[in-house]
Amino acid sequence: MSTSVPRPPAHAALVVRSLPTASAEERQRILEDVEYNVFAFPAGLLTCDFLSDSGTSAMTDVQWAALMRGDESYGRNWGYYCLLDAFRDIFERGNDRHHIIERVLAGKTDVEFYQTKLLMSSQGGFVNGGRYQLERPNFFILPQGRCAETLLFSTMSSMIGEGYGSHSEHGKPTMIISNGFFDTTGANAAVAGFQLQTFMQPGLTDPFPQQLIGKTNNFKGNLDLAATEAYLNENPGKISMILVTITNNWAAAQPVSMANIRGAAALAKRNSIPLFLDACRFAENAYFIQRYENGYGDKSIVDIVQEMFSYAEGFTISLKKDGLANMGGVLCFRDQGLFAQRYKGIGMLLKERQILCYGNDSYGGMSGRDLMAASAGLYQVTDKAYLCNRITQVQTFAQKLQANGIAVISPPGGHAVYLDMEHFFFGCNRKLEEFASVGFTLELIKKYGIRAAEAGPFGWAYDLKSPEERARIPNLVRFAVSRHVYSGEHIDYTVAAITDLYDRRHTVPNAIITRGKHMKLRHFSAGLKLVPVDQTITDTFFGEASRQIGHLSTAVGEDAAAREELTKALALATGQWGQRVVPKQVDTAGWVSSVSNDGSPIEYSVSIDQVTGKAELRFLTEAQPNKNSWKDLEEAALRLNRDIVARYPVSMKRFNIIKDLFIPENPSLLSHQNTKLAAWHSCAWSSNKGPQWKIYLDPSATGKDNALSTTREAFRRLGLDKGWHLVEGILGLDDHVIYFSLDLAADAVEARVKVYIAHGGADATSRSLVAEVARKHGSICPDSDGFEIQRFFAAMAGSDFGREDSLGSRRKSLISCFAFSGKTGERPVGTVHFPVDAYVQNDAEVKRRVESYLVGVRASAAARERYVTVLAAAQRRPLNQGRGIHAWVSLKQRAEGRRENTFYLCPEMLGLWDAL
Numbered sequence: 001m002s003t004s005v006p007r008p009p010a011h012a013a014l015v016v017r018s019l020p021t022a023s024a025e026e027r028q029r030i031l032e033d034v035e036y037n038v039f040a041f042p043a044g045l046l047t048c049d050f051l052s053d054s055g056t057s058a059m060t061d062v063q064w065a066a067l068m069r070g071d072e073s074y075g076r077n078w079g080y081y082c083l084l085d086a087f088r089d090i091f092e093r094g095n096d097r098h099h100i101i102e103r104v105l106a107g108k109t110d111v112e113f114y115q116t117k118l119l120m121s122s123q124g125g126f127v128n129g130g131r132y133q134l135e136r137p138n139f140f141i142l143p144q145g146r147c148a149e150t151l152l153f154s155t156m157s158s159m160i161g162e163g164y165g166s167h168s169e170h171g172k173p174t175m176i177i178s179n180g181f182f183d184t185t186g187a188n189a190a191v192a193g194f195q196l197q198t199f200m201q202p203g204l205t206d207p208f209p210q211q212l213i214g215k216t217n218n219f220k221g222n223l224d225l226a227a228t229e230a231y232l233n234e235n236p237g238k239i240s241m242i243l244v245t246i247t248n249n250w251a252a253a254q255p256v257s258m259a260n261i262r263g264a265a266a267l268a269k270r271n272s273i274p275l276f277l278d279a280c281r282f283a284e285n286a287y288f289i290q291r292y293e294n295g296y297g298d299k300s301i302v303d304i305v306q307e308m309f310s311y312a313e314g315f316t317i318s319l320k321k322d323g324l325a326n327m328g329g330v331l332c333f334r335d336q337g338l339f340a341q342r343y344k345g346i347g348m349l350l351k352e353r354q355i356l357c358y359g360n361d362s363y364g365g366m367s368g369r370d371l372m373a374a375s376a377g378l379y380q381v382t383d384k385a386y387l388c389n390r391i392t393q394v395q396t397f398a399q400k401l402q403a404n405g406i407a408v409i410s411p412p413g414g415h416a417v418y419l420d421m422e423h424f425f426f427g428c429n430r431k432l433e434e435f436a437s438v439g440f441t442l443e444l445i446k447k448y449g450i451r452a453a454e455a456g457p458f459g460w461a462y463d464l465k466s467p468e469e470r471a472r473i474p475n476l477v478r479f480a481v482s483r484h485v486y487s488g489e490h491i492d493y494t495v496a497a498i499t500d501l502y503d504r505r506h507t508v509p510n511a512i513i514t515r516g517k518h519m520k521l522r523h524f525s526a527g528l529k530l531v532p533v534d535q536t537i538t539d540t541f542f543g544e545a546s547r548q549i550g551h552l553s554t555a556v557g558e559d560a561a562a563r564e565e566l567t568k569a570l571a572l573a574t575g576q577w578g579q580r581v582v583p584k585q586v587d588t589a590g591w592v593s594s595v596s597n598d599g600s601p602i603e604y605s606v607s608i609d610q611v612t613g614k615a616e617l618r619f620l621t622e623a624q625p626n627k628n629s630w631k632d633l634e635e636a637a638l639r640l641n642r643d644i645v646a647r648y649p650v651s652m653k654r655f656n657i658i659k660d661l662f663i664p665e666n667p668s669l670l671s672h673q674n675t676k677l678a679a680w681h682s683c684a685w686s687s688n689k690g691p692q693w694k695i696y697l698d699p700s701a702t703g704k705d706n707a708l709s710t711t712r713e714a715f716r717r718l719g720l721d722k723g724w725h726l727v728e729g730i731l732g733l734d735d736h737v738i739y740f741s742l743d744l745a746a747d748a749v750e751a752r753v754k755v756y757i758a759h760g761g762a763d764a765t766s767r768s769l770v771a772e773v774a775r776k777h778g779s780i781c782p783d784s785d786g787f788e789i790q791r792f793f794a795a796m797a798g799s800d801f802g803r804e805d806s807l808g809s810r811r812k813s814l815i816s817c818f819a820f821s822g823k824t825g826e827r828p829v830g831t832v833h834f835p836v837d838a839y840v841q842n843d844a845e846v847k848r849r850v851e852s853y854l855v856g857v858r859a860s861a862a863a864r865e866r867y868v869t870v871l872a873a874a875q876r877r878p879l880n881q882g883r884g885i886h887a888w889v890s891l892k893q894r895a896e897g898r899r900e901n902t903f904y905l906c907p908e909m910l911g912l913w914d915a916l
């Protein structure tokens with residue numbers, strides 16, 4: 001088969017339901033009516049409902065046929081026998097299936113059939129037959145999974161109270177260990193008096209290479225066997241049960257490997273503890289094992305299921321999941337197994353309680369037709385084509401989100417896609433107790449009629465937990481995919497809707513609880529209210545900048561120690577003015593800094609290596625004057641110099657040699673008209689070198705006409721005449737020296753001298769100017785590649801490139817930077833800067849240009865991801881709301897073809913650039 005033809009579809013829809021056409025305004029009114037509780041929102045007004053995969057399956061035509069054969073007699077209807085037999089077939093018999101349901105469906109149930117099949121005695125497994133089920137009941141039908149849990153845990157607990165269970169502390173329910181308790185499971189065990197220990201294999205949120213999705217799987221749902229073993233050794237006799245949930249719904253629907261189940265069983269056996277399975281999604285788990293676990297590729301789903309359950313002493317199951325049914329649950333345990341021995345006579349007790357609460361043992365709260373549908377469903381759900389289709393749909397859903405930059409727990413699990421909300425709101429300054437993820441789910445309902453469930457700080461009651469417990473609470477939103485219900489069209493709609501909210505994440509409201517904060521499982525019934533986020537900055541310049549630096553240092557991959565160092569440097573650089581509260585807008589009567597395009601006296605930049613994706617973070621600041629005067633400005637700059645010298649191993653030697661050229665002793669020499677700066681300071685951080693300081697000076701300080709001679713003299717004094725000669729040789733009439741900078745590093749070989757040239761005349765989209773700049777670089781920089789420069793400029797100019805009809809002088813110029821150091825020799829390293837903010841409508845457009853440029857130059861996935869993360873860390877608003885977050889983008893060409901792009905990012909503390 002050609003590889004471009006996808007797998008054939010596994011099913012067709014023969015019954016359809018029209019979806020509602022409610023508007024966002026209408027849904028908003030309904031949200032108010034239901035106190036903003038996601039669970040309380042009427043399903044009939046939704047377009048796509050991803051609240052749960054439980055009981056929401058569309059049944060197959062075979063199940064509907066079975067349903068028609070349902071019998072509602074009170075005692076021992078067909079459904080009862082069919083379900084018992086289906087359990088034996090699926091969980092015990094392997095390939096030796098009896099399929100008695102087929103005879104029932106065909107209506108061929110004579111006395112002989114009853115005697116030889118339905119009433120046949122059998123024992124020793126999960127489903128005793130005939131008289132053994134009467135004498136030693138071990139199979140209990142219930143309305144759903146949680147009823148099985150209540151029945152099991154409450155009965156165990158009361159028996160432990162009477163001395164059963166072989167625990168060291170006589171009479172006390174003790175501990176249950178699990179790879180992950182579903183919320184009702186945990187709650188039911190806790191209510192029965194058990195303590196819970198979750199030992200989930202670490203690494204659930206660790207990244208997983210996208211290219212390996214669908215190829216390998218690391219079974220993130222596993223029980224942490226080492227932790228379990230250590231715990232068992234330390235607490236002998238205190239553990240009542242090991243409960244392995246397959247798939248692990250608590251751990252983002254991740255599968256559990258056969259090796260892990262086997263390991264858990266061995267541990268349990270060694271310690272004489274019964275191993276139970278929470279088997280709600282056993283078939284999906286079996287599919288993962290078949291597809292990804294070594295040694296199981298050739299085994300059938302039937303064989304794998306049989307092996308999985310061979311390790312268990314018993315299990316609970318909700319037939320609403322992998323029973324493909326809308327209702328139903330079962331509890332069963334191995335006849336005469338360890339559990340049965342420990343709790344002698346528990347079968348009869350369970351039966352009494354079952355009858356008390358749920359009715360006769362042959363229906364357990366289920367209608368006869370539901371028993372039939374579930375029986376048929378168990379066969380259908382273990383069909384390989386179905387499972388492949390199902391798991392692939394969830395996987396595709398996850399991959400489409402990832403392709404749009406939205407992080408999901410990866411590799412995707414079985415029944416649901418889980419958004420990583422830490423990543424979603426990264427850089428947005430949301431506190432966990434502000435329940436932004438709930439705000440997201442409510443926005444999704446309102447705007448798009450799509451329902452998902454928060455599985456994070458709200459659902460897990462973060463606000464009520466101890467610090468240790470808090471640290472273990474995930475921050476996820478679950479999109480559980482119903483079986484057989486949605487098509488690719490629904491998935492695409494949902495992916496687009498989530499992407500839209502992701503793009504607007506800064507405006508997604510938070511939520512507060514208005515009622516029911518202390519209720520158990522409060523997400524089902526608490527009342528909430530949306531809280532719009534106030535984007536106004538109320539902090540100081542330093543407070544705000546250190547927050548952004550914090551996000552950015554995370555984005556560039558620095559650790560907490562590096563972040564602290566950089567924050568210290570920031571505190572020094574922002575000094576006294578850093579303690580001022582950020583004003584609502586620029587005070588144009590005061591000194592307006594040109595460091596950033598919104599007038600903030602600070603700018604961030606991040607350079608990214610196109611191959612390695614390694615990044616370096618810097619900030620640039622201008623020491624702010626107390627008063628709007630040159631004298632104050634100069635004083636502030638020099639004071640900062642002194643502060644840096646006092647705290648860091650820098651050298652001012654070279655600065656002192658050239659100082660008078662840029663900051664003349666005699667103020668009458670100053671050209672006040674053009675003064676842009678006295679000095680700017682930047683600090684870069686790299687893990688091997690630590691903080692590196694640099695100072696920027698203004699060659700036009702004593703007048704524009706002097707810029708050239710000032711720079712020439714500075715180079716001469718620093719012994720770089722030859723280097724300057726090269727630069728001067730390429731300058732045309734429209735090229736202007738605009739900045740001069742010095743590394744303050746003590747190491748004279750490392751320390752660079754840089755000169756920045758603005759290429760005026762035409763605007764930055766001019767094809768001929770771009771070619772000219774590329775040529776100039778080629779003529780003096782040994783490592784420059786003219787084609788790469790032109791490709792870079794063309795990509796940054798986007799569709800404007802070569803239009804030549806621009807607004808000319810109103811727009812910003814291209815800039816070149818030439819860097820000299822003891823390492824570069826006489827010839828410089830060249831960097832070209834594109835003033836991207838002046839040539840776009842908004843930052844979303846810049847992002848598109850940068851991304852397509854990075855793809856075009858075959859930058860690594862790491863480099864591309866780094867850029868996206870860095871941008872997310874810096875932005876404080878939706879990208880399409882305006883322009884200016886990206887101020888400049890540059891390309892530096894180093895030896896051996898190494899290329900780096902640097903992104904100059906505006907903090908936007910004082911609002912949008914265009915508003916200035």
Ligand code: F0G
Pocket residue numbers: 051052053054144145146147182184185245249278280318319320328329480
């Ligand atoms: N165990 C697991 C692993 C579950 O996922 C669920 C239900 C239950 C037990 C309880 O079964 O609903 O039939 O009483 N999970 C649903 C969900 C509700 O949305 O994940 P139940």
